[in-house]
Amino acid sequence: MKILVVGSGGREHALAWRLAQSPRAQFVYVAPGNGGTQSDANLKNLPITDIKVLAAFAKREGIHLTVVGPETPLADGIVDLFRAEGLRIFGPSRAAAQLESSKDFAKSFMKRHGIPTADYETFSDAKAAHAAIERRGVPIVVKADGLAAGKGVVVAHTLDEAHAAIDAMLGSKARGAGGARVVIEDFLEGEEASFIVMCDGQHVLPLATSQDHKRLLDQDQGPNTGGMGAYSPAPLITPELHARVLREIILPTVHGMAKDGIVFTGFLYAGLMIDAQGNPRTLEFNCRLGDPETQPIMARLKSDFIAVCDHATDGTLDQVELDWDRRTALCVVMAAHGYPDAPRKGDVITGIPPAQDDAMVFHAGTTDKDGQLLTAGGRVLGVTALGDSPRMAQKRAYELVAQIGFSGAQYRHDIGWRAIARRH
Ligand code: AMP
Numbered sequence: 564m565k566i567l568v569v570g571s572g573g574r575e576h577a578l579a580w581r582l583a584q585s586p587r588a589q590f591v592y593v594a595p596g597n598g599g600t601q602s603d604a605n606l607k608n609l610p611i612t613d614i615k616v617l618a619a620f621a622k623r624e625g626i627h628l629t630v631v632g633p634e635t636p637l638a639d640g641i642v643d644l645f646r647a648e649g650l651r652i653f654g655p656s657r658a659a660a661q662l663e664s665s666k667d668f669a670k671s672f673m674k675r676h677g678i679p680t681a682d683y684e685t686f687s688d689a690k691a692a693h694a695a696i697e698r699r700g701v702p703i704v705v706k707a708d709g710l711a712a713g714k715g716v717v718v719a720h721t722l723d724e725a726h727a728a729i730d731a732m733l734g735s736k737a738r739g740a741g742g743a744r745v746v747i748e749d750f751l752e753g754e755e756a757s758f759i760v761m762c763d764g765q766h767v768l769p770l771a772t773s774q775d776h777k778r779l780l781d782q783d784q785g786p787n788t789g790g791m792g793a794y795s796p797a798p799l800i801t802p803e804l805h806a807r808v809l810r811e812i813i814l815p816t817v818h819g820m821a822k823d824g825i826v827f828t829g830f831l832y833a834g835l836m837i838d839a840q841g842n843p844r845t846l847e848f849n850c851r852l853g854d855p856e857t858q859p860i861m862a863r864l865k866s867d868f869i870a871v872c873d874h875a876t877d878g879t880l881d882q883v884e885l886d887w888d889r890r891t892a893l894c895v896v897m898a899a900h901g902y903p904d905a906p907r908k909g910d911v912i913t914g915i916p917p918a919q920d921d922a923m924v925f926h927a928g929t930t931d932k933d934g935q936l937l938t939a940g941g942r943v944l945g946v947t948a949l950g951d952s953p954r955m956a957q958k959r960a961y962e963l964v965a966q967i968g969f970s971g972a973q974y975r976h977d978i979g980w981r982a983i984a985r986r987h
């Protein structure tokens with residue numbers, strides 16, 4: 564079978580790598596892919612990003628199934644387009660992807676369906692938003708309404724920061740008039756976790772639990788990023804909490820969407836905040852897999868992933884039981900000089916060790932130029948290792964990191980600290 568993976572990040576490399584291990588895999592195309600998917604003999608890069616051209620390719624080549632990684636093609640309607648052409652694709656429709664692409668849509672949806680989340684208000688008028696900040700006080704969270712690649716959220720601890728965030732998001736008249744909106748919501752305290760499931764429109768199949776590290780620097784300092792590392796499983800998510808998240812958040816979301824006339828298919832990712840009493844609340848929804856959470860999740864998945872995605876596309880996920888490696892998988896992201904604001908490109912990468920049973924390096928912002936591997940984006944590599952405990956997985960991952968070099972590489976030294984602290 565020929566499979567197409569849409570995207571170019573570490574998430575897509577991990578997805579394509581796992582799909583290619585299925586005995587059913589003939590070719591796995593990655594569009595557009597990166598330096599790592601290019602050099603992997605089991606994968607084929609396809610330099611196409613236009614979704615209409617991708618649909619034409621899938622038709623011409625007889626692609627059996629397409630799996631979509633990032634949010635942008637989903638919000639652009641790639642699933643609707645492929646389905647209209649009679650092509651098999653796993654992902655949410657454009658309407659369903661609004662759960663991620665509009666914060667206001669997600670918040671009003673959660674409120675309407677009683678799904679636990681922070682209290683909020685939405686504004687398009689800057690004056691009214693500033694007044695709300697004065698009324699609500701700090702700490703407070705200000706979010707741009709549309710897709711912002713992880714940059715549209717400001718957690719403000721002072722009134723000045725909150726007002727500045729409003730100015731940045733609603734400031735200029737032109738943008739306000741263009742329909743810009745902000746969501747202002749209560750600050751929630753606790754520990755974050757990523758809860759990711761597959762949905763076939765009717766059934767829900769949870770993937771292994773995971774947590775990521777959003778801040779750039781050790782001890783969760785510095786600016787927010789797309790994610791500097793992740794691990795699976797997340798010991799924070801006990802079996803009781805797992806059942807509660809399914810019952811109180813995931814199932815009401817899928818059923819609520821159906822009630823609103825939108826059938827949800829695809830990966831559904833609830834970003835959770837777990838408070839000190841163990842109560843889960845939803846910070847956000849993503850309609851896709853997490854990056855870098857996918858890297859450790861795929862490292863642990865033992866099931867035939869083409870078969871799983873086939874069930875997800877056919878509406879028979881209730882027939883699937885996933886098989887996981889019992890070890891912890893841990894991924895350390897190596898990022899480029901200047902990430903997240905202005906990542907430098909073109910640095911030569913050396914020393915990537917070959918894949919082993921307990922070690923795999925997933926590429927993200929890399930490119931192969933005349934046989935030389937160069938940095939080509941913010942997050943460059945997802946160095947992933949398996950170990951019998953979070954500590955052992957961490958040790959192994961950092962052994963691999965130590966072998967890899969590129970000028971200006973930035974990475975955290977404490978990925979997995981929460982899991983390690985929880986398990987003495
Ligand atoms: P989001 O894109 O909505 O997940 O927000 C990005 C990050 O901002 C989250 O991972 C949290 O660390 C933080 N955040 C978002 N909303 C809140 C909130 N209501 N309370 C505390 N932190 C938040």
Ligand code: GLY
Nearest residue numbers: 775790853854855
């Ligand atoms: N790691 C966070 C995300 O994928 O949104």
